[in-house]
Amino acid sequence: MGVIFVNVSVFFRSQPARWAVAALFFLNGAVLGSWASQIPVMVRQLQITEFTLGMLLVAFGVGALIFMPLSGWLMARYGSRNVTLAFTVAFVFALPCVSLITSLWPAYILLFLFGGVSGGMDVSMNANAAVVEQSYARPIMSSSHGFWSLGGFVGGAAGGTAIETLGFVGHAFAVGVISAALLMVTWRHVIKDPAADFSSKLRFSFPKSPTIYLIGLIALLGMIPEGAIRSWSALYLTDELGADLAFSGWAFAALSATMAIVRFSGDSVRAHFGAVRTLQWSSLTAAVGLLVAGLSGSYWVVMLAFAFVGLGIANIVPIAFSAAGNQAGVPTGVGMSVSATMGYAGTLAAPSLIGLVAERTGFSMIFVAFSLFMMLIFFMANLVRTADFTKS
Structure with missing residues (x-):
């Protein structure tokens, strides 16, 4: 002891x-x-x-x-x-x-x-x-x-x-x-916290700069695929791809495992390549995984594709949160609360909306659409420059 x-x-x-x-x-x-x-x-x-x-x-x-x-x-x-x-x-x-x-x-x-x-x-x-x-x-x-x-x-x-x-x-x-x-x-x-970051006389107000809300949008788009795979992947594999119930649980497990592994190495990757490039590669990786998951007819391939998605989305939210917490002129707590609230709102609302859409389109087209969300993050990557601390 x-x-x-x-x-x-x-x-x-x-x-x-x-x-x-x-x-x-x-x-x-x-x-x-x-x-x-x-x-x-x-x-x-x-x-x-x-x-x-x-x-x-x-x-x-x-x-x-x-x-x-x-x-x-x-x-x-x-x-x-x-x-x-x-x-x-x-x-x-x-x-x-x-x-x-x-x-x-x-x-x-x-x-x-x-x-x-x-x-x-x-x-x-x-x-x-x-x-x-x-x-x-x-x-x-x-x-x-x-x-x-x-x-x-x-x-x-x-x-x-x-x-x-x-x-x-x-x-x-x-x-x-x-x-x-x-x-x-x-x-x-x-x-x-640094003394300048808070004051007993300071009142909370929503930031006026649109950048913090766009970073919140990155967090939202990064969280939606995780929530969707957690809530609907088992049903997708069993009902649309013919997997048995025992196998279906491995879809989210594969995503979770790769996310955890990447997150423990994500800080050194970001320190070396910079937040913008890391976010771009992360979003591209997730986009490819989601596209394959939506288009493949094999549940084995889809399970591996979800693992590939985990490699991509693992660093998206941490980078977005770092960028939100380091915005000039915005207290760390305020920036973090705005981006976190936007991101988590998506994970709460998305599963029920996905269920409504899937009744009409099936899940495959939903995962294809999510790959486009990842491409939107790719094109917004310059917004997370404030997440950098060292030169790549």
Whole structure:
């Protein structure tokens, strides 16, 4: 046990602010991955239909969208460090509270608040990562998102076994205790914002420059394919391409695996080639993958194409968030909240819209259309120049 604490201490002393924000990304992903494992149990516990579950998840998403700009307003006054820590404390308690739900209406309220603190923490920890980038003068956003993916994998993979061993409520409280311990280790290392970035007299206002909204559009376009593949790839493979149910789950798994791998190497790639060129190659790679996924009639090829899409889209959102958090004349938290809200709004709205369109066109044409979205990102790539810290 002593060796573990020594290793953790060395790990944080090397670049404490960088590893502290990575730990927060991991914590956020692990709690959400754990929550995903609990959803089937909650359905049985409340005896609800899939439609009602969908409405509860809408409440979660609405909470996130409302709290994201609120997080930006709070950061304009108090800075990303204070807001991140406050939302993380609330987030640590969220899953244990949700696990105690016994009736439907409290479920709506608690899931709205769970989504809210999740969205608020998401924006503020991304803003804090941008502050770390400014302090170290090099990119760390992609690997931070890689830690989020790793946390989601750990939380999701361990969730089922933990629920069987500890029970529904026991699992949630165990996640809460572990998250609280990680937060305590991390707390003092979370970087403070430059004094010029926030003021108690500063009021949140939407930026007047169109650039920040165009960067938000890049984030939105970059998030839509991930949400679409997560929600609809299994149905696409089984209903339109003839795959069996066991195989269909590998589509999103392939995308997730390549995204996580690329995100851990994405910072060094961006540092070497520059944000603009990295975004251009990323969008082209994603475009090719989506085009093949839409035109191929083989579910094996489509699965590999989705893995190729993951190689491309992995760095799009981290680069967009870095660019948004480093806009001249725009406080880091404000820029981050605008781009994050636009991006996540797309992931919430897109799956239902895709379902409506797919009833008339099928999924293949939708993935072909998404390849055009990636080409739009290619032509907008010059907007992310502010994500650069070193010369390529």
